[in-house]
Amino acid sequence: MxxxxxxxxxxxxxxxxxxxxxxxxxxxxxxxxxxxxxxxxxxxxxxxxxxxxxxxxxxxxxxxxVDAEGIFSDYAYFSSASASWLDHARRFAAAMTERLGLGAGSFVVEVASNDGYLLRNFVAAGIPCLGIEPAANVAEVARAGGVPTETRFFGAAAARDVVARRGHADLVVANNVLAHVPEVNDFAAGLALLAGPAGVVSIEAPHLVRLVEGVQFDTIYHEHYAYWSLLSMETLLARHGLRVFEVERLPTHGGSLRVLASAADRGEGAGLRDVRTEEAARGLDGNAFYQGFDARVRAVLAGFRGWLDGALAEGRRIGAYGAAAKGNTLLNAAGVRAPQILAVADRSPAKQGRLLPGSHIPVVTPEALLAMAPDDILVLPWNIGAEIAAQLRANGFRGRLLTAVPEMREIVA
Known part of the structure; x- marks a missing residue:
């Protein structure tokens, strides 16, 4: 690092x-x-x-x-680790294939394509595609799985290079990457260049409105340089000749937007008008919307810390599940350190055997955590809490399953 x-x-x-x-x-x-x-x-x-x-x-x-190359050149997050995320990707690929009439003569590019979790659906359908992924270790996994992938950071230069070799893309996918980009204008220029005059750009990003509603402060970390509303995203894309023509609300990552844009005039859909109206009503163009969030974060942290201190005082053995970035923000903001939490389980081999940054809690396999017989398990990636809870119950865990954001609560599974 x-x-x-x-x-x-x-x-x-x-x-x-x-x-x-x-x-x-x-x-x-x-x-x-x-x-x-x-x-x-x-x-x-x-x-x-x-x-x-x-x-x-x-x-x-x-x-x-923080230096992006230090963060993303060797990365520990693999999208395929979540079954629900794989299903989300499959449904997206099917919907866009139908909407845009994609086929053997089309070209799809995903920026920040991770381990090929999404593009594998286009490969299976016989639709030519290319992944662009800066993390060499993750890109290698994608290539091993049959997904054509180039290891590089994306921007205007990379887009010009791809267009020169392959032509413009019919669909450019940028899912959950916009937050990770330090040079957003170079990135947006690259999207526009790659899509050309007729292609469609699809961007998924957590919605700032939902972040504020759910006090989702744990999605704030150094890999996320910015937190996007439709208002700020439309402003950025318009600067580079891309018109937003439709928006869809998604449940992913605590509430996200799927924003479709193109250089071509495709009109304006009802979803776009709806989200614009919501943001205007909430006052995202003023100051009041952004005030008071920090104080709400302090209250959540105090609630979590109070619960943890009380549980430890009772002699309860606490484990955690999901060595996710959001969990690290929560634990470090609350000042948690090993051995207050026995271990955190994660299915990713890239994380197992290591320690969480800051807290230095050991990362183990799910089986190893259950063998420690914790009384309570804190589920850190609350956005897939139901999926994780079902897995733990199926594997015999009968203790309490809890999440801390936006407040301490038990997960019923």
Whole structure:
């Protein structure tokens, strides 16, 4: 993990002045930089984790940027680890194939294609495709699975290169990557270049409105440079000649938007008008919407910390499930350290045998966690809590299953 970072003094999207603090989580380790046990005593890079609001385009963004190559060149997140996410990808591929009439003469590109979780559906359908993925270890898994994948960061230069070799794409997919991009204008320019005059760009991103509603502060971490509303996203895309023509609300990641855009005029769908209306009614173009979130975060952290201290005082053995980045934000913001939590289970072999950044809680297999016989298991990736709870119950766990965001509660499964 690189120790390089730099402060942000102007909006990375529009260059406007950065205004009020949205949320300040202090200084912490990078959420997906898992620690080998032999490095447990070594200094661990830590950086400020604070979000501010642009006074002009209202983009919520970190005011300290950590070197992207240090974060993403070797990455510990594999999309295929979640069965529900694989099903989401399958349904998306089928819907877009039908909507755009994709076939053997088409070309689909996914940016930040991870381990090929989505493009494998296009491969299976005989639709030519290409993945662009900066993490070499993850891209290799995709290629081994039969998904054509190039290992590189995406931007205007990469787009021009692909177009020169393969032509424009009929569909450019950018799912859950926009938050991860430090140079958003270069990235958006690349999307526009790759789609050309007729292609469609599909972007999925967690919706800022849902983040605020659900006090989803644990989705704030150094890998997420910005937190998007439709308002700020439309402003960015329009700067690069892309018109949003439809928006769909999704349940993923606590509430996301699927935004479809094109250089061509495709009209405006009802979903786009609906989300625009909601954001206007909530006042996303003013100041009040962004105020008070930090105080709500403090209340959630106090509730979690109070529960954990009480459970430990009673002698309860606490485990956790899901070595997810959001869980690391929660644990580190609350000051949790090993051995307050026995271990965290995760199905990803890339994380097993390592320690969580900051807290240094060991990551083990689900079977190893259950063998420790915890009284309670804290499910950290609450967005797939029901899926995880069902798996744990099926494997015989009879203790309490809980989540901490937006408040401490038991998961009924």
């Amino acid at each position: 690189s120790g390089r970072s730099h402060p942000v003094t102007a909006c990375r999207a529009c260059g406007g002045a950065l205004g009020a603090t949205f949320c300040d989580l202090g200084t912490m380790a990078v959420a997906n930089s898992y620690v080998p046990p032999d490095r447990a005593g070594a200094p661990e890079p830590a950086f400020p984790l604070r979000c501010v609001v642009c006074d002009e385009c209202r983009l919520v963004q970190l005011d300290t940027v």
